Amino acid sequence: MEVLFVFCAIVALIGGVLCVVQRNAIYSLLSLLVSFAGTAGVFFCLDASFVAVSQILIYAGAIAVLFLFVLMFTDTRTVLGMGTPRVVDSRAVFNPDAKPEAGTRVKRFVLPNPLAALISLGVLAAMLFAIFKLPERFGKFGPLVEGEGLARDGIVPMVQFGSASGITLVTFQDFPLAFEVVSILIFAAVLGAVLLAKRHTAQATEPEPAVATEDE
Amino acid sequence: MLEPKIVFALAAVLFSVGLYGVLSRGNLVLLLMSLELMLNAANVALVGVARYWAGMGGAADDFSRAHSGQFFTLMVMAVAAAEVGVGLAIIVAVFRRKHTSAADLATELKH
Numbered sequence A: 001m002e003v004l005f006v007f008c009a010i011v012a013l014i015g016g017v018l019c020v021v022q023r024n025a026i027y028s029l030l031s032l033l034v035s036f037a038g039t040a041g042v043f044f045c046l047d048a049s050f051v052a053v054s055q056i057l058i059y060a061g062a063i064a065v066l067f068l069f070v071l072m073f074t075d076t077r078t079v080l081g082m083g084t085p086r087v088v089d090s091r092a093v094f095n096p097d098a099k100p101e102a103g104t105r106v107k108r109f110v111l112p113n114p115l116a117a118l119i120s121l122g123v124l125a126a127m128l129f130a131i132f133k134l135p136e137r138f139g140k141f142g143p144l145v146e147g148e149g150l151a152r153d154g155i156v157p158m159v160q161f162g163s164a165s166g167i168t169l170v171t172f173q174d175f176p177l178a179f180e181v182v183s184i185l186i187f188a189a190v191l192g193a194v195l196l197a198k199r200h201t202a203q204a205t206e207p208e209p210a211v212a213t214e215d216e
Numbered sequence B: 001m002l003e004p005k006i007v008f009a010l011a012a013v014l015f016s017v018g019l020y021g022v023l024s025r026g027n028l029v030l031l032l033m034s035l036e037l038m039l040n041a042a043n044v045a046l047v048g049v050a051r052y053w054a055g056m057g058g059a060a061d062d063f064s065r066a067h068s069g070q071f072f073t074l075m076v077m078a079v080a081a082a083e084v085g086v087g088l089a090i091i092v093a094v095f096r097r098k099h100t101s102a103a104d105l106a107t108e109l110k111h
Helices: A002-021 A025-045 A049-073 A114-132 A164-174 A176-197 A201-205 B004-024 B028-054 B065-098
Strands: A086-088 A091-093
Touching: A002 A025, A002 B004, A002 B028, A025 A049, A025 B004, A025 B028, A049 A164, A049 B028, A049 B065, A114 B004, A164 A176, A164 B065, A176 B065, B004 B028, B028 B065
Parallel strands: none
Antiparallel strands: A086 A091
16 A cells, blocks of 8 residues: 555656646646546545545546646647737737747746745745644554444444545535535536636627727 | 655645646646646645544544545535636636736736
């Protein structure tokens, strides 16, 4: 289990780093998928098999496809790292000649941003310091125990920690309200997403006021 | 040896990688992806704490409550999915108007 944990952790870390530094957004998305798969393995090693499966289902199955759709929708030229657009009349336009010259290769990785690196390394140092200062009892995981599920026909089944039955127990015994609230939240989010992304035909053709550019 | 501190350290490193991505990328879609990375790091820490609690050997009726961390991880996933849905819709709306998804060009509120 330790070997699997270390392997999955390294996969998750490499995927995350590649997601952040790669210039091509499609490659970034694929690295993010690798990172999520590694994280699912980490969940599995921590006896959270149901969470691991839902990680794969939700992130790899749903969210990644959504990201891919939007990447295809939006401008592939900034996505592929072929320069940034100019702003004309408060709209971004691309120079059609901005293709990379024949001899030069488009760089694979973006340049490191020193300020962002400084801030994130500082946050990392603070968090690692706090983890290092944790009390001694955080030094090891205790042994797992099986728990009792819901009685059915007078028989109380034993439930493994982290299985679907265990998650069901905690969802509907301890936190039913949170479950309902999340369903309302997702409903509102779906409505909002549809409303935001809907094409407003009257507004879309209307040109933007030119005042916005004069201020600059 | 698998221990809670290592799990927390992994979560911290993943979180700071995501933070670097949020701070350094200019593309809105890549920014959201880095945000997902940060939420995922929080999930790792939550699952680690849930496993730690399950190994503490509490009372019998604590068994379902020891799953709290895992339940909360699922909640975070649901909220992240909702956030990504709305965020990507906003990106599509911005793209309709500005014909770009570069974050630095959405500056209407700056003036």
